Amino acid sequence: MLANSLIELDRDHYVHPVSAYRAHEAKGAMVLDSAKGMFIRDAQGRALLDAFAGLWCVNIGYGHESVVEAAAAQMRKLPYATGYFGFASEPTIRLAAKLAEIAPPGLSRVYFSQGGSDAIDSAIRFITHYYNAIGKPSKKQFIALQKGYHGSSSQGAGMTALPVFHRNFDLPNANQHHIASPYPYRNPAGADAASVIASSVQALRDKVAELGAENVAAFFCEPIQGSGGVIVPPVGWLKAMRETARELDILFLADEVITGFGRTGPMFACAAEGVTPDIMTVAKGLTAGYVPMGAVLMSEAIYAGIADGAAPEVMVGHGYTYSGHPVSAAVALEVIRLYENGILANGQKVGVQFEAGLARLASHPLVGDARARGMLGALELVSSKAGKTPFAPELKLSERLFARGYENGILFRAFADGTIGLAPALSCTADEMGELLRRLEKTLDDVLGQSEIRSAIA
Ligand SMILES: Cc1ncc(COP(=O)(O)O)c(C=O)c1O
Numbered sequence: 001m002l003a004n005s006l007i008e009l010d011r012d013h014y015v016h017p018v019s020a021y022r023a024h025e026a027k028g029a030m031v032l033d034s035a036k037g038m039f040i041r042d043a044q045g046r047a048l049l050d051a052f053a054g055l056w057c058v059n060i061g062y063g064h065e066s067v068v069e070a071a072a073a074q075m076r077k078l079p080y081a082t083g084y085f086g087f088a089s090e091p092t093i094r095l096a097a098k099l100a101e102i103a104p105p106g107l108s109r110v111y112f113s114q115g116g117s118d119a120i121d122s123a124i125r126f127i128t129h130y131y132n133a134i135g136k137p138s139k140k141q142f143i144a145l146q147k148g149y150h151g152s153s154s155q156g157a158g159m160t161a162l163p164v165f166h167r168n169f170d171l172p173n174a175n176q177h178h179i180a181s182p183y184p185y186r187n188p189a190g191a192d193a194a195s196v197i198a199s200s201v202q203a204l205r206d207k208v209a210e211l212g213a214e215n216v217a218a219f220f221c222e223p224i225q226g227s228g229g230v231i232v233p234p235v236g237w238l239k240a241m242r243e244t245a246r247e248l249d250i251l252f253l254a255d256e257v258i259t260g261f262g263r264t265g266p267m268f269a270c271a272a273e274g275v276t277p278d279i280m281t282v283a284k285g286l287t288a289g290y291v292p293m294g295a296v297l298m299s300e301a302i303y304a305g306i307a308d309g310a311a312p313e314v315m316v317g318h319g320y321t322y323s324g325h326p327v328s329a330a331v332a333l334e335v336i337r338l339y340e341n342g343i344l345a346n347g348q349k350v351g352v353q354f355e356a357g358l359a360r361l362a363s364h365p366l367v368g369d370a371r372a373r374g375m376l377g378a379l380e381l382v383s384s385k386a387g388k389t390p391f392a393p394e395l396k397l398s399e400r401l402f403a404r405g406y407e408n409g410i411l412f413r414a415f416a417d418g419t420i421g422l423a424p425a426l427s428c429t430a431d432e433m434g435e436l437l438r439r440l441e442k443t444l445d446d447v448l449g450q451s452e453i454r455s456a457i458a
Pocket of ligand 1: 114115116117118120149150151152222226227255256257258283284294
């Protein structure tokens with residue numbers, strides 16, 4: 001009864017993020033009610049194993065009392081403190097220092113945002129300001145990857161290269177360019193590491209040559225492309241791209257909004273390859289989604305370029321009311337403490353089981369490609385393994401997958417192209433991971449059992 005009236009209110013008033021408005025109204029919201037550990041309960045009381053950590057953010061799992069306590073204590077003591085006019089609060093200062101300590105060496109300066117989109121938007125503003133301040137105002141062109149996602153701010157959505165974020169938004173801007181995704185399964189030059197790395201390095205060189213290095217500001221990439229379908233480049237790719245950017249005299253931004261905080265194993269994906277970007281953006285796992293927060297970490301050189309680009313008293317006009325919110329900072333400090341006190345290590349251990357489980361599912365008749373790094377993975381479903389052919393859109397495979405998964409009590413990301421995205425909490429136990437893999441396989445079997453799908457298979 002209550003759920004029904006909520007669905008009507010939702011239909012009439014709530015504009016959902018990234019959704020098909022009329023289709024959503026027709027279908028109605030699935031109202032979520034509560035959660036504990038790996039499980040979410042919907043308004044009908046159905047328990048769902050969350051294999052996607054909310055939206056790849058609840059890395060510690062649901063219901064950590066110590067996080068709730070950290071937020072409540074900070075709210076009681078000082079629920080808000082501005083960072084304007086020289087003010088600061090203890091948790092925000094401590095968090096900035098903590099991030100500088102755990103980030104790749106050299107990323108010593110931290111600007112706080114509310115999430116990933118405004119972290120990317122802030123980074124673009126800082127880069128623009130930096131080049132103007134150091135007397136290189138022609139460096140205004142930005143390069144990113146096809147299939148990349150860098151949020152949906154006015155600028156960031158143009159760095160994103162997924163069609164729905166551009167359609168009717170007049171994007172990308174004329175100064176935003178994209179090179180091919182490092183997509184081993186579909187790389188025309190071959191899936192082996194050397195070919196994928198060489199293709200990307202060459203594409204970046206070619207694009208910079210075309211635009212003129214003196215005009216190019218930066219290259220942006222996710223270490224693993226999340227919203228583009230969990231595209232896992234080979235080990236060595238990130239380092240090669242970082243080095244190429246340095247050689248070409250352009251800034252290298254690693255967008256670790258998904259990959260940060262243990263998602264791929266180490267605290268940051270950059271650390272696995274000994275990469276220090278010029279700028280790193282984080283969000284999601286920073287607070288494990290318990291409250292909003294993101295951050296831009298930048299090198300001392302960029303900070304100094306901006307700081308020393310004008311007389312000391314001239315303000316840098318960038319900031320938000322909620323930059324460095326003390327409640328979010330207190331939560332982030334506690335979440336990082338939990339990562340460091342076992343959750344990161346648990347994710348590394350269970351990640352081995354997860355990777356092996358997905359690799360085993362590669363032999364399922366529906367699966368063309370299984371890929372994972374740490375607790376981030378995907379199964380790409382195809383109608384012909386030999387031809388790597390996606391299922392025809394009329395079959396609405398992603399809707400079938402999501403619906404069967406829901407019935408089987410598992411939540412995952414069902415991408416429109418028939419890829420299943422997975423990002424379980426790092427706190428997942430071995431038993432829970434076993435259950436996750438069982439429910440996933442049952443969902444694949446159930447969908448394979450549907451006559452339209454069976455007859456579409458070559
Ligand atoms: C790599 C990446 N960058 C930026 C964003 C945007 O973050 P937010 O949704 O917090 O604005 C996301 C969100 O999924 C992301 O995956």
